[in-house]
Amino acid sequence: MVEPTGARGARADAAAAGSTEAKADLGQGPPDRRRAATMQTRGLNLFYGDFHAVQDVDITIEPHKVTALIGSSGCGKTTFLRSLNRMHELTAGARVEGEVTLDGQDVYAGGIDPVKVRRMVGMVFQSPNPFPTMSIHENVAAGLSLGSGRVGKAEKDEVVERSLRGAHLWNEVKDRLDRPGSSLSGGQQQRLCIARAIAVEPEVLLMDEPCSALDPVATLAIEDLIGELKSRYTIVIVTHNMQQAARASDITAFFNLEETGRPGRLVEVGATETIFTSPTVQATEDYVSGRFG
């Protein structure tokens, strides 16, 4: 199926931070809260105008697992990640072919609201990006507040505390919730962004190099957190740090492109342990062994 969708992402920024209205699914009844969602792509091709960025990706992203996307720069892994919650289409000229499903439902089907997709498939970005003028509390509650405003203060406080606890940040900030989010350290800011993402209770969390701007200790803290979050969410993480993929993920997917200008492809996907001990494809072996990069 071809789905040029560039115009649909107007509300995306707010939605990426987490939106608001009462919890909604993609139109087929309430989601099952006892488990995270499965995402699947079939024949997925991604374009920027004439440029074919990602070609023919078939992958099943399993619930309650951390799936790491690895590969050299320009291989399309971030583009692929952004297609999972319809953020790819926010780039002018961007285009999607093929199918992306969330628990079997095509997220690019006509009539599906991309804002709802992005609420169910949250995103944490490379650089911690708390809203600079908002307090810690407001940052976490941003996704709730951006909507219809039906969330009461008590409920909001509860969600903020639960989310900050979930992001391992509560004990460090509980006495200064009214301080600006930007007053926190880099690692704390990233955990704040994770708290903001989980405040709206997504099914899936996408993380685009979430530790690349952090020091090693803050990085390990985020990795521990990722390990805990998978009990509630499906997690997909893009990382350039091979050891991070090895440490933090259950499944590793290797993307590669044959040469510059050619589209990136999914070369091999498998249990992380297998990818890092006995990969099947020579290109995967060469990449994880650091023979090219």
Add this chain to the structure above:
Amino acid sequence: MPEIRVEYQEELEALEASALGGLDLVSAALSRTLEAVEHQDVELAQQVIADDDRIDGRYLEVHQALIALLATQAPVATDLRLISALLHVLKNVERMGDQCVNVCKLIPLTGNEPPADEEMVNLILTMGRQTRALIAQSKRSFEGRNVEMAQDLVRQDDAVDNLNRECFGLALELGDDPDKREWAMTMLLAARAIERIGDNAVDIGEQVAFVVSGLFREFEDASHPEP
């Protein structure tokens, strides 16, 4: 794509050569051990025992360098399997060296002019030479990542095992002379030590299969032999 991590690759190759070079040291030690057995050469036996420090030194040196590589380079995939296998090979090399020492320690015990039985000595020498061929083949199969050649070690080791059993049978038939029986008992210990060296060579072959396939399995399971 430019080739990267060249130094690391070179270091890993050098460490493999060094670990497998340990098999040459063992092979030389076994040759001298056999010579000491053949000629009842106590001096040569002492030299083999003293020289085992070189094999142990090789073990320590390469082992430490491999651990350093693990700590600093985070090897994965084939490199990781290779390093894991080399750590095993080093242990086998060290054990083979010790078995040569075990044989050499027996030589003074048999006295200056032991009541040696020529047939039994020849059996042990034959075992030793076949075991030396096993060592060389284990090294070649590792260098060439040749699983077929590695698996063939089992067949050759079976021949060594049979010779060991022949030694046992021979010892039983050597008669009632207490000195001769004592000598034969001692030689059985020597034969057993050499037979164990062959087993170590087969273990190295199993590591070859692991490096190539990523799956470890014993070529022969001594505790659950096939019917």
